[in-house]
Amino acid sequence: MDPIRNPYAPGAGQRPPELAGRDRELDQFDVVLERIARGRPERSLVLTGLRGVSMTVLLNALRSQAIGRLWGTGKIEARPDQTLRRPVAAALHMAVRELAPRHRDPERIDYVLSVIKAFALRDSATGSGPGSKTVPRWQPGIDVPAARGRADSGDIEIDLTELFTDAASIGTDLGVGIALFVDEMQDVPTPDLSALCAACHELSQTGAPLIIVGAGLPHLPTLLSSSKSYSERLFRYHRIDRLDRPDADLALTAPAQREGVDFSPDALDALYDAADGYPYFIQAYGKVAWDAAPTTPITAEDVKVAAPEAEAELAVGFFGSRYERATPAEREYMRAMALLGDGPVPTAEVATSLGRRPSSLSPARDSLIKKGLVYAAERGSVAFTVPHFGHFLRSQPV
The missing domain is CATH 3.40.50.300 (P-loop containing nucleotide triphosphate hydrolases)
Known part of the structure; x- marks a missing residue:
């Protein structure tokens, strides 16, 4: 479809065409x-x-x-x-x-x-x-x-x-x-x-x-x-959390309908699975799905064809730019976190997985917190500030 009419806006701080769920x-x-x-x-x-x-x-x-x-x-x-x-x-x-x-x-x-x-x-x-x-x-x-x-x-x-x-x-x-x-x-x-x-x-x-x-x-x-x-x-x-399914669908369908375009139900299923309800991801996947679709309605096949492009853009602009800010020691710490799971992980387990004393890893952890890459989720645990960052790290070559 016409990329000039594409309504989606995956930009930092850029207002989406439909501010759903707020x-x-x-x-x-x-x-x-x-x-x-x-x-x-x-x-x-x-x-x-x-x-x-x-x-x-x-x-x-x-x-x-x-x-x-x-x-x-x-x-x-x-x-x-x-x-x-x-x-x-x-x-x-x-x-x-x-x-x-x-x-x-x-x-x-x-x-x-x-x-x-x-x-x-x-x-x-x-x-x-x-x-x-x-x-x-x-x-x-x-x-x-x-x-x-x-x-x-x-x-x-x-x-x-x-x-x-x-x-x-x-x-x-x-x-x-x-x-x-x-x-x-x-x-x-x-x-x-x-x-x-x-x-x-x-x-x-x-x-x-x-x-x-x-x-x-x-x-x-x-x-x-x-x-x-x-x-x-x-x-x-x-x-402020990710959007539930009705609001995530609305963020996609409302701007499309204003342009005379619809999504098939299976396309919305595929997009929700890919974006996981996060508004920035919704805009990123919605934009490439629009560009890949030859005509309305946008289908699950269109999403499947377009998804690698969105993932590549996120890997560079959303995940990669943050990963590049980290030192080798900080990257090692984050990779250890990623291997332990996507939610908050105990700092003691990170140290065990690296074969190090927790105190020796404090400088890397504190620096990651100052850089806004991780946060102290609760006492004795840390989590990524970026959703799906663990998945991104696990996909990177060591």
């Missing part, structure tokens, strides 16, 4: 937005799941909902080697700019922008306290002087709380809120993650209309709990 999260977020706008207490949100379940897509959809309600929004992608100061400042700058045209007091807007600038310019490495030196190594593009004595102490917890409080006041003035979306939240450095929790805790007590919407790997709740014990009550957690 209605519950979208509906609940609508309630959160409305409650906060009415001054009702609500918790910030955290989405967790494996790679390939389209968490970034969902995060962007939630942001679109906030924008639709005229909220100020900003988004960051956390990195383990970067503090929150610059990305948070840039995101809140964007959020305040979205609200500024509707605000009646330009001086209030300028004041909040000056606080954002002070927060961004404060180099915590120079010390702490009001008298510490500020090193303006980077200019955030805010055309007002930096505030003095506000969000510039050098203590990230104090500064983040003051910054959020002042930014939220703009939302209060307009009867809306500010939402900060944090992708790859598990990569926020530990001191900054603790500060983020503390700032959210303070805002929840005062009812300030600013919320965090984070997305990260399955061990993110454990990291949050380790940083602040009250984080278990501070956030509303949503585990």
Whole structure:
């Protein structure tokens, strides 16, 4: 069939033509937005799941909902080697700019922008306290002087709380809120993650209309709990999983039907077996099946012909790119995990299979966790962050 009309979109963070199976999260977020706008207490949100379940897509959809309600929004992608100061400042700058045209007091807007600038310019490495030196190594593009004595102490917890409080006041003035979306939240450095929790805790007590919407790997709740014990009550957690069969079918059939194309029942069976309900895989297999089919309906034979192409693309772009980031020692560790099964495996069994002491493998395991390739599923066990990664590793030559 015509590849130009192919509706499927297997891209990183790219919204699929049919966002199936996420209605519950979208509906609940609508309630959160409305409650906060009415001054009702609500918790910030955290989405967790494996790679390939389209968490970034969902995060962007939630942001679109906030924008639709005229909220100020900003988004960051956390990195383990970067503090929150610059990305948070840039995101809140964007959020305040979205609200500024509707605000009646330009001086209030300028004041909040000056606080954002002070927060961004404060180099915590120079010390702490009001008298510490500020090193303006980077200019955030805010055309007002930096505030003095506000969000510039050098203590990230104090500064983040003051910054959020002042930014939220703009939302209060307009009867809306500010939402900060944090992708790859598990990569926020530990001191900054603790500060983020503390700032959210303070805002929840005062009812300030600013919320965090984070997305990260399955061990993110454990990291949050380790940083602040009250984080278990501070956030509303949503585990984002693969789609069930009806929603997986809908993700394929709805966009096809809009193009006048159908799937035979056996084709849908074959596609569900191949993709296992993971949204990214659904898009990948749907795209090649469309291109392979000569006409509608798309059949199981079309899927069979097309599947090797999807598998080859996944092996390079989805699995291979991650595998290449690992060192030889880390690859050895992952191969041992794969041979033990596809679910969480005890670290002691990994060590036994390699004939090594568990302590000697800790550097490889910890590095894999930092790289986002595995996560601590529970005490004493590890699992892959990427679905079907074990199968991929078992198929590779040693």
